Amino acid sequence: MTHVLLITSSLNGTDGHSSRLAARYIDELRGTEPDLTVTHRDLAADPPPHLDGATFRAFATPAAERDADQRERTAWSDRAIAELQAADLVVIAAPMYNFGVPSVLKSWMDHVARAGITFRYTENGPEGLLTGRRAVVVSTRGGRYAGTPADSHTPFVETFLGFLGLGPVEFVHAEGLAMGEDRARSSLEQAGDELARLAA
Numbered sequence: 001m002t003h004v005l006l007i008t009s010s011l012n013g014t015d016g017h018s019s020r021l022a023a024r025y026i027d028e029l030r031g032t033e034p035d036l037t038v039t040h041r042d043l044a045a046d047p048p049p050h051l052d053g054a055t056f057r058a059f060a061t062p063a064a065e066r067d068a069d070q071r072e073r074t075a076w077s078d079r080a081i082a083e084l085q086a087a088d089l090v091v092i093a094a095p096m097y098n099f100g101v102p103s104v105l106k107s108w109m110d111h112v113a114r115a116g117i118t119f120r121y122t123e124n125g126p127e128g129l130l131t132g133r134r135a136v137v138v139s140t141r142g143g144r145y146a147g148t149p150a151d152s153h154t155p156f157v158e159t160f161l162g163f164l165g166l167g168p169v170e171f172v173h174a175e176g177l178a179m180g181e182d183r184a185r186s187s188l189e190q191a192g193d194e195l196a197r198l199a200a
C-alpha cells in the first residue's frame, strides 16, 4: 500500500493551480490504488517557523541534551521529517513565486534538511538518507521557463530532493498561466494529462 505525503504551498490554498493539479494526480492514483493513504501538509495554512540561529543550534544539539526550548524548536522539523520518512511517494505542489519556490516551501526545506537524519557527509561527498521514496513535483508558473537557463526553479528543487536521496523525481510543469486564458487553459490541460499518465 502506497502512502503519499502531499505538500502544498500556494497562497491560494486548495484553489491554487498547483494544489488543484496535485489533488488531481492523487485522485488519479486512487483510481489505480483505492487503498492509497495520504498525509497533506499545507504549508501556506501552517507555515514552518523561519529557521533562525537558535533553532539551527537546537538541530545540532544531540536529542538527549536538548533543553525544553530546544525541544520545542525542533518539534516542527521532527514532525516534517517523520512525515517524509513515512511516505513512499512525495508529491510537491510548487508554484513559482519571484523566481523561486514559495518562502514557506523553502522554509520546509530548511526544516527537513538535517545532518545525520536526512543526509550525511561522507568522504565521497553528501549522501541522502531518504532513499526509496519517489517524488512528483507539480510546478506552476505565470511565465515560461522549462528547459531554459532562466528556470531557477526546477534545478533547485531537483537538486534539493536528490540531496536528501529522494528519487526518481518527476516534474510536471504548467507554464504560461499569466499569458492569456487560452494558453493557461491548454497548459493546465496538458499538465493534467501528463499527471494522469504518470499515475497510470
Ligand SMILES: Cc1cc2nc3c(=O)[nH]c(=O)nc-3n(C[C@H](O)[C@H](O)[C@H](O)COP(=O)(O)O)c2cc1C
Residues within 6 Å of the ligand: 010, 011, 012, 015, 016, 017, 018, 019, 095, 096, 097, 098, 099, 100, 140, 141, 142, 143, 144, 177, 178
Ligand atoms: C507572489 C507571486 C509571485 C510570482 N512570481 C512569479 C515569477 O517569478 N515568475 C512567474 O512566471 N510567475 C510568477 N507568479 C505567477 C504564479 O507562478 C502563477 O500564478 C501560478 O499559477 C501560481 O501557482 P498557484 O496558483 O498554485 O499559487 C507569481 C505569483 C505570485 C502570487
